Amino acid sequence: MTSFHDTDSDETSRTTPDLDAPWTYATAAARRLTLPDEIEQRLLYPRQRQRATVPFERDDGSRGICEGYRVRHDGVRGPYLGPHRYDLGLTGDDCAGLAAATTVSAAIADVPFGGAAGGIAIDPTDLSRAERVNLTRSYATRVTGIGSQTDVLTPGVGTDERTMAQVADAIAGRPDGPQRGAVTGKPPALGGTRAITRASGHSVAHVTQDLLETDHDRPLSDATIAVYGTGHLGATAARLLEFQGGTVVAMCSDGAGLTAPESENGLDTDLVPSYLERPDALSAYDDGTVTGTENVLGRDADVLVLAEPATVVTAENAETIAADLVVEGATGSVTPGGQSILSERDIPVVPDVLATVGRPIAAHLEWVDSNGRDQLSDARVTNEFGYALTDAVDDVRDRRESCRLSWREAAYSVGLSRVAAAYEVVR
Structure with missing residues (x-):
């Protein structure tokens, strides 16, 4: 469990993102909503953490080894969804904070996903193209649970549409069949939508x-x-x-x-x-x-x-x-x-x-298309993306004005209340 950062002062200055921060905001929002203890505890702790040793072959034939992570925060609203990043300082606690933020953002977007996050602790600029491919494929085969109906990866810091294409290809031969919907942010040639890259x-x-x-x-x-x-x-x-x-x-x-x-x-x-x-x-x-x-x-x-x-x-x-x-x-x-x-x-x-609520919105549009549930033209994706963005902002604005909250308080209130409502109906 990542540590809470409850104080109003910062003990040290950091150059890496303060990825503990989502826990602070989620804790305050959960208490403000006076949720039942059972639901509050589910919202404040990740559902699952994975840590994997990720070996890969370097160009000179030597073997490199990195730490890989995938943290799944909450999946009551649907499959997990979240960023996959390459960052030298990445830790499991960082992934937990990102996963919590993704849960909230997906709920604000009102798309049927929960939140997850993961990646590899490495500086991608130190890798050749071939080394990066080897590393990505190694990660995809060692982290379990990636799939279109279970956990969907999106691009994050240090990764791009090529990374997503390589993950999809690495797991394509699994017994449960092709998994185009297991990643979003793919190149258009593999069924990706142009909207998600931007x-x-x-x-x-x-x-x-x-x-x-x-x-x-x-x-x-x-x-x-x-x-x-x-x-x-x-x-x-x-x-x-x-x-x-x-x-x-x-x-x-x-x-x-x-x-x-x-x-x-x-x-x-x-x-x-x-x-x-x-x-x-x-x-x-x-x-x-x-x-x-x-x-x-x-x-x-x-x-x-x-x-x-x-x-x-x-x-x-x-x-x-x-x-x-x-x-x-x-x-x-x-x-x-x-x-x-x-x-x-x-x-x-x-x-x-x-x-950045547009990220889960665009991911959902691509996921729908990749799973064959609907065929979306670029024009339709652009229109639905814009409408969904406007709706998300309006929902948070309404909560902010009616409850006299800050934008952050209102956003977390909207997101967590929707997750809590899902738990209420499945209890």
């Missing part, structure tokens, strides 16, 4: 625009945005927000940032991520000022989007945040201590379980 970025952009225009009475065309993170999620969200009329005034990677002059129209979101990923090229970018990451966090903007899988806002730096709205695009980027201070300063925080 789901998190689309979700963050959609939720940001919805809250700005509905709750802050500010059209996106008049809004300024700072984005912390230049990976796939951050770059996609920045481009979409700019495309819809927003002005991105600052962006940063985990090592350097760029800000636009106050009098200019903003950064070019098509170019900036590539410059920030290559620090030696920053001096060649003429339309912005090179700065530290802390200056991006403290930039005076309407919205701060946190899109880096790292602890970003803590009790130590939350006072420096100058945005009117913080959107948490990565689990654990705001610690409970940081959340507490932002709440005291009346800065709303959109939690990851709502900001």
Whole structure:
């Protein structure tokens, strides 16, 4: 069981995501809902943990060995669903926190899945393409329970659609037959939907625009945005927000940032991520000022989007945040201590379980198609994805307003109450 992080201050600063945080928020929400003890205990402890030794062959013929994990938090609403990530510092407790967050997010999305998470403790950039394939296939054959009706993998940090294709292929020869539905985020050539590869970025952009225009009475065309993170999620969200009329005034990677002059129209979101990923090229970018990451966090903007899988806002730096709205695009980027201070300063925080609710929505659409339950065109996927996102935000907004909760409290309240309702009918 992962340890709870109940205090309002952070004992140490971390660069890895605070993946204990979902337990803190889930505990508070469960107690606020006054759930029966039996249901509360089921929500606060993972149903199953797996830890596996994952051997693989290296290019030089030597044998590498890594630790692999898969944690299944709760499956009362349907098959488990959750990210598969490659991260050198990954632990079983990290996976447990991610799994709990996925349970809540899937319930907010109102799709028939529970939450799971897993992966391998390794830096994927240290692997050749062949080594990565060998490692992925080894993991898929050693972790039990992966399947379209049991536990469905989605891409996470350090993995992509190729990883999902390799997992699907590795288990295709099992006695229970092909398992196309055992993974989502597959390449379109293997039955994947194009929407899911961009789901998190689309979700963050959609939720940001919805809250700005509905709750802050500010059209996106008049809004300024700072984005912390230049990976796939951050770059996609920045481009979409700019495309819809927003002005991105600052962006940063985990090592350097760029800000636009106050009098200019903003950064070019098509170019900036590539410059920030290559620090030696920053001096060649003429339309912005090179700065530290802390200056991006403290930039005076309407919205701060946190899109880096790292602890970003803590009790130590939350006072420096100058945005009117913080959107948490990565689990654990705001610690409970940081959340507490932002709440005291009346800065709303959109939690990851709502900001990235598009991930389980897109996964469900692909899963339905892969299992032959319906044939979905790209146009239909796009439409249903957008409608489901809007419904999820509206559900949380209604709970927030009726119960006078923060966005995070309301999101966890909606998610856990739906899981609890499922337990009530099966008891």
